[in-house]
Structures are given as structure tokens and as C-alpha cells.
Amino acid sequence: MxxxxxxxxxxxxxxxxxxxxxxxxxxxxxxxxxxxxxxxxxxxxxxxxxxxxxxxxxxxxxxxxxxxSYNYSPVYRPDDFVEIGNPDEISYRVIGFNQPARKMQVLMETYQPLADTGDIFSHDAQEAGLVLEGRIELTVGQQSWTLGPGDGYYFDSNLPHRFRNLDEGVARIISAITPPSY
Structure with a gap:
């Protein structure tokens, strides 16, 4: 620093x-x-x-x-997003990565055709998101839902969960996780 x-x-x-x-x-x-x-x-x-x-x-x-005392810009252009995923499968681009004392993590998620987050997992947070493009299967606990453009979600991330792109095309989500834990 x-x-x-x-x-x-x-x-x-x-x-x-x-x-x-x-x-x-x-x-x-x-x-x-x-x-x-x-x-x-x-x-x-x-x-x-x-x-x-x-x-x-x-x-x-x-x-x-x-x-x-930390100076930062509140505006982020696409080139400012930090990649924390694998763009060949699932891209997680963080918006505001360098914000001091971040209390949430905002992601632009891009799922390649049929990409899947893998085994069901959990972490100590809450998540919310909005599907922008494609069809996503969201599993939380024992239930699964199919979400399309305009559909949203909000759940306790302590519950086991998983995301999967159901289509042959790209799927995109804007999501937020608080506290930043993914």
C-alpha cells in the first residue's frame, strides 16, 4: 500500500x-x-x-x-474492472476493487456456454443479482430455479448454492455480495 x-x-x-x-x-x-x-x-x-x-x-x-486519506475515483470504466475468475469459463469482473473499506463486492459475471460454478458451495455473506442475458440455473439448498433476463435473486450465501448457464450462448449477471467474500 x-x-x-x-x-x-x-x-x-x-x-x-x-x-x-x-x-x-x-x-x-x-x-x-x-x-x-x-x-x-x-x-x-x-x-x-x-x-x-x-x-x-x-x-x-x-x-x-x-x-x-485514500484518494480514489467513484467512477469505473470497463478497463478498470479487475478479473478474478477464468474468462474462458466464468468471468468475475470486480467493480470498485480498490475502494477503501469495501463493504460489498459488485461483479459483472459472464458465463460461457454451459459453464457451471461446479460443486455446490457456501460462504459467509449475502448475495443479490440480476440476470442481464441468457438463462441461468440457480440452486440454493435443495431448490433450483431457471432465471432469464430481468429476473433477480437474493439469498443468504451460507446456504449451499451453485450457478449454471443452461444455454449454448453467453449468460451475464450483475451481482453484489456483502461482505465481500467471494
Missing amino acids: PQIGRHLRELRRRRQLSSRELALRAGISHSTVSLIERDRMSPSVDTLGAVVDALGTTLVEFFSGLRS
Whole structure:
């Protein structure tokens, strides 16, 4: 995260500490503090924890402050979507992947002809979606439904579920998962 160094330097300066004083309090070398503050080194969790503790805060508070100073655009063009699936079978393109403190995951899902998510699975979240194109078989628990363009769904992802494209053509869904867990 390129913002860690800048945020750390701001906290240190607010507390009117030199980098040497911070290093001494944290039990690390002055050069380590310097490298972290210049984003030349990614600290381990232990090292960052020691530095943050020496500044009189916690990792949770540190990252909360980091999120509030993070610059991002609220607009995403198709080239900005991050692919987390396999486009040859099922493409999951994430909208807003770099949003700080994301509380939901928004996906553009593309299922190739007859593609299937495989074995029924579950995860700790809730899901909702809208079929834009094609026919999808949605299985939740012991029940299955066929959904077409304009049909939607909303379910507790703790229930075992599965998606399958029933057609020889491409199927597309816009979905949201909260918290982001897929």
C-alpha cells in the first residue's frame, strides 16, 4: 500500500517525534522507519504493529485513518474492472476493487456456454443479482430455479448454492455480495 509511509510520517509529525525517536520507541532501526515512510519497504505486521504502538494507536485506528486519506475515483470504466475468475469459463469482473473499506463486492459475471460454478458451495455473506442475458440455473439448498433476463435473486450465501448457464450462448449477471467474500 503506497499510502502507509505517508500516513505513518503524518502521525509521527503530529506527535512531534523524530524518526530516530520513533525507531527507538518501536525497537527498530532508524533506517527501517525511513524506508517505510518513503514507501521503499513494506513492513511486516509485527513491525508495523510495533511502530503504531509506539505512536500510541492501534492497527485498526491506523488503517481507519489510512482509508480516510485514500484518494480514489467513484467512477469505473470497463478497463478498470479487475478479473478474478477464468474468462474462458466464468468471468468475475470486480467493480470498485480498490475502494477503501469495501463493504460489498459488485461483479459483472459472464458465463460461457454451459459453464457451471461446479460443486455446490457456501460462504459467509449475502448475495443479490440480476440476470442481464441468457438463462441461468440457480440452486440454493435443495431448490433450483431457471432465471432469464430481468429476473433477480437474493439469498443468504451460507446456504449451499451453485450457478449454471443452461444455454449454448453467453449468460451475464450483475451481482453484489456483502461482505465481500467471494
